[in-house]
Amino acid sequence: MSNQTRKLIELLRVGKSCNEICKILKLSNKQLYNNLTNIKNKGLLIFREYYDTGDITYQLVNEYSNIDYTTIIPSKNTDKIKVLVLSDLHFGNSNERLDLVYRAFNYCIKRGIHLIFCCGDLIDGTYSRGEQRITDPYEQVNYFLKNYPCDKNILTFGVGGDHDLSILTNFGQDFLQALYNYRHDCIVPSYNNALIKINNENIVLHHHIQKDVILDDSRINFIGHSHKYNVSYEKKDGVLNIKVPSISDINVQPYEVLPTVIETELEFSEKELKGVQLSQIYFGDKDYILNESYYDLTKDKTEKKLEKKVESIKREKKKS
Numbered sequence: 001m002s003n004q005t006r007k008l009i010e011l012l013r014v015g016k017s018c019n020e021i022c023k024i025l026k027l028s029n030k031q032l033y034n035n036l037t038n039i040k041n042k043g044l045l046i047f048r049e050y051y052d053t054g055d056i057t058y059q060l061v062n063e064y065s066n067i068d069y070t071t072i073i074p075s076k077n078t079d080k081i082k083v084l085v086l087s088d089l090h091f092g093n094s095n096e097r098l099d100l101v102y103r104a105f106n107y108c109i110k111r112g113i114h115l116i117f118c119c120g121d122l123i124d125g126t127y128s129r130g131e132q133r134i135t136d137p138y139e140q141v142n143y144f145l146k147n148y149p150c151d152k153n154i155l156t157f158g159v160g161g162d163h164d165l166s167i168l169t170n171f172g173q174d175f176l177q178a179l180y181n182y183r184h185d186c187i188v189p190s191y192n193n194a195l196i197k198i199n200n201e202n203i204v205l206h207h208h209i210q211k212d213v214i215l216d217d218s219r220i221n222f223i224g225h226s227h228k229y230n231v232s233y234e235k236k237d238g239v240l241n242i243k244v245p246s247i248s249d250i251n252v253q254p255y256e257v258l259p260t261v262i263e264t265e266l267e268f269s270e271k272e273l274k275g276v277q278l279s280q281i282y283f284g285d286k287d288y289i290l291n292e293s294y295y296d297l298t299k300d301k302t303e304k305k306l307e308k309k310v311e312s313i314k315r316e317k318k319k320s
Helices: 003-013 018-025 029-041 098-111 137-147 162-171 175-182 298-319
Strands: 045-051 056-061 070-073 080-086 115-118 155-158 193-198 201-206 220-227 230-234 239-245 261-269 272-283 287-296
Touching: 003 018, 003 029, 003 056, 018 029, 018 056, 029 045, 029 175, 080 098, 080 239, 098 115, 098 261, 098 272, 115 201, 137 162, 137 175, 155 193, 162 175, 230 287, 239 261, 239 272
Parallel strands: 045 070, 070 193, 080 115, 115 155, 201 220, 220 239
Antiparallel strands: 045 056, 080 261, 193 201, 230 239, 261 272, 272 287
């Protein structure tokens, strides 16, 4: 074992964060990810925790965890969390917009946003609406790992889409496993649905795949695949469904849909989701706000609680 590996394991044991380890060992974040993958391949189990500041902490563990959701840990006394939401990057397609993806990262840096949600189709996979610049799935994955932006203070949480899944079903190559190994800043735990927990709330990132089902235990669903922006609020259930536009040019012709992203501000009160502010952003010669909307989730949640209480009283009366 090299001295650097020994020192790295010591830093993991005392709970140093990703950025702290990089500073102490004089490594880039990507270099650290590669070193941790080498350690993992030797059999050491490493559990990751993610923070709304964009940092990661690692823990060496002695048992396997079967957690099927990802938790983002808020800073103390934080009642507002900003997220930039985007979808359908289609890396490898001639209509990809790597320049806009970098603009999205720069926008996050300017606005103090540390979290990005991506709703699927990060790569173009084995089939395409347009022309593929990179047809080989292995090279597509390599291209994404190298070219998707990396910033030490920004984390991307995502879900695998139908194009991402196609290279697994057709070639036996799991794009999500490659991300897990080599891009710790890109957290994409599953295909179709990914559940994220912030405070006491669930958020679902969804992308259409055959036999499509959206998880039903969330108050906010960010939905990829349609390439178009649309918001619907199911008042009865208190669920906000947000269809997220593509950040590629894959829909510019013939539909004339601009590539945009959604800046989202989540407002919390005592760890419960209070409201959601949405702003559709277009990166042109400057950053344009195309439209804004705000959804107050407190009233409907109160109404829903009252409905449940009334139903409970009715059941008790029937029993008596």
